[in-house]
Amino acid sequence: xxxxxxxxxxxxxxxxxxxxxxxxxxxxxxxxxxxxxxxxxxxxxxxxxxxxxxxxxxxxxxxxxxxxxxxxxxxxxxxxxxxxxxxxxxxxxxxxxxxxxxxxxxxxxxxxxxxxxxxxxxxxxxxxxxxxxxxxxxxxxxxxxxxxxxxxxxxxxxxxxxxxxxxxxxxxxxxxxxxxxxxxxxxxxxxxxxxxxxxxxxxxxxxxxxxxxxxxxxxxxxxxxxxxxxxxxxxxxxxxxxxxxxxxxxxxxxxxxxxxxxxxxxxxxxxxxxxxxxxxxxxxxxxxxxxxxxxxxxxxxxxxxxxxxxxxxxxxxxxxxxxxxxxxxxxxxxxxxxxxxxxxxxxxxxxxxx
Numbered sequence: 001x002x003x004x005x006x007x008x009x010x011x012x013x014x015x016x017x018x019x020x021x022x023x024x025x026x027x028x029x030x031x032x033x034x035x036x037x038x039x040x041x042x043x044x045x046x047x048x049x050x051x052x053x054x055x056x057x058x059x060x061x062x063x064x065x066x067x068x069x070x071x072x073x074x075x076x077x078x079x080x081x082x083x084x085x086x087x088x089x090x091x092x093x094x095x096x097x098x099x100x101x102x103x104x105x106x107x108x109x110x111x112x113x114x115x116x117x118x119x120x121x122x123x124x125x126x127x128x129x130x131x132x133x134x135x136x137x138x139x140x141x142x143x144x145x146x147x148x149x150x151x152x153x154x155x156x157x158x159x160x161x162x163x164x165x166x167x168x169x170x171x172x173x174x175x176x177x178x179x180x181x182x183x184x185x186x187x188x189x190x191x192x193x194x195x196x197x198x199x200x201x202x203x204x205x206x207x208x209x210x211x212x213x214x215x216x217x218x219x220x221x222x223x224x225x226x227x228x229x230x231x232x233x234x235x236x237x238x239x240x241x242x243x244x245x246x247x248x249x250x251x252x253x254x255x256x257x258x259x260x261x262x263x264x265x266x267x268x269x270x271x272x273x274x275x276x277x278x279x280x281x282x283x284x285x286x287x288x289x290x291x292x293x294x295x296x297x298x299x300x301x302x303x304x305x306x307x308x309x310x311x312x313x314x315x316x317x318x319x320x321x322x323x324x325x326x327x328x329x330x331x332x333x334x335x336x337x338x339x340x341x342x343x344x345x346x347x348x349x350x351x352x353x354x
Contacts, residue, residue: 058134062141073228074134075148076127079114081107084122092120092169095154098184099161116155119210120169128217135222147218148228148265149211153248154203156235162186163243165203177202185243188235192246200246208250215260226262229253230302233284234270238291255293264288265328267302272315285319300326305334317345 058074065072085093085102094115095103103116117123135145155164163185174182183199192200218225231253236244253259268284271277285301288294301324305312319327329335335342 059137059141062138062143066142071144071146072138073146073148074138075150075228075230076130076134077114077150078127078152079105079116080123081112081114083115083117085115087168091122092118092167093122094118094167095164096167097159097161097164098166099159100166101159101161103155103164116164118167118169119206120167124210124213128214131214131225132218132221135218135225139222139224145222145225146228146262147225148230149214149261150230151232152207152211152229153232153236154207154244156188156232156241156244156248158187163188170203170206173206174199174202188241188244190243192243200243203247204250207247208252212260227260228263228265228300229259229261230265230267232267232269233287234268256295256298263298263300264292264294265300265302267304267330269304269306272312273304273306273310276309276311278311278315278318281315282318282322285324286322296323297325299324300328302328302330304330305338305340308338312340313345320346 062072080093083093084091095118097103104113105116106112107114117127131147135147138145158164165182165185171182174180178198182202183194185199194200215227218227231249235241236248238245253261253264256262256264266284266288268281271280271284281303283290286299288299289296301319301322303312303315303319304310316327334340
């Protein structure tokens with residue numbers, strides 16, 4: 001696994017509700033104007049309206065893209081900094097391990113940690129409104145509103161007590177659905193078929209329903225919105241993370257028809273970046289149409305550019321040979337900071353040094 005790394009998206013807003021929602025300097029969401037707002041003709045609830053003051057800064061960017069006949073895919077992170085998590089008060093926002101520890105990772109900014117959000121009503125409503133507002137901004141600029149669900153998953157690591165499936169809302173829902181407590185899962189590669197798959201099916205259905213509800217809300221506000229799934233294969237490896245592969249890829253998402261998604265963007269940074277295994281990277285890139293049931297025309301590949309020992313040039317050449325419609329690079333700032341060469345090589349560049 002890629003441990004304690006920042007998970008990545010195309011366009012990322014990665015802060016807490018409090019941090020995301022300042023009005024002016026010194027103001028806070030509690031000081032927000034509670035009158036109804038609209039962005040691109042879409043109604044925005046008062047609790048989240050302040051966020052979109054910041055999002056309006058994207059509007060000029062969207063207009064520039066439109067003027068240059070360029071498209072964009074936008075995503076919100078599924079990790080939040082300082083979410084309003086208060087299980088004792090009924091506000092469940094963070095995934096938790098069996099011992100009650102919250103799932104947190106370092107952001108790299110001082111002492112701030114990000115939390116992996118739970119599939120509960122609070123995060124669902126918040127993310128739905130955020131996605132809908134972003135779609136409204138894109139629509140108002142004349143762009144196709146394309147929204148990415150970036151690495152939306154049950155957390156991929158265990159702590160000493162087990163996997164992170166045990167926030168209060170999930171435990172209560174499992175008790176109701178199964179008539180008993182959720183089974184104890186201790187590691188990513190455990191057998192999902194325990195109890196005839198009942199527990200694993202409960203978890204994958206909870207994820208699916210959470211995403212489907214957000215999609216439904218966004219479409220109710222912006223009917224032309226389309227969606228992309230960013231799915232990390234490395235942390236859901238079919239051979240080494242059988243439990244996670246099962247619960248983090250609902251059966252409805254294994255083909256474009258009926259998935260609710262227009263495109264499937266896959267990544268697997270561990271394969272080239274840590275394992276230095278280009279065969280694994282190539283398998284990852286073609287996994288959606290070779291081993292799932294997606295059509296290749298709607299598949300995309302996200303490759304990393306993290307550090308000097310990453311064999312990204314060879315990875316790029318190998319994946320280019322698969323004739324994918326799009327290869328996305330994470331991230332452009334790394335390309336610039338390292339001074340890596342452009343234009344990128346092609347499979348026909350015989351002078352290219354591997």
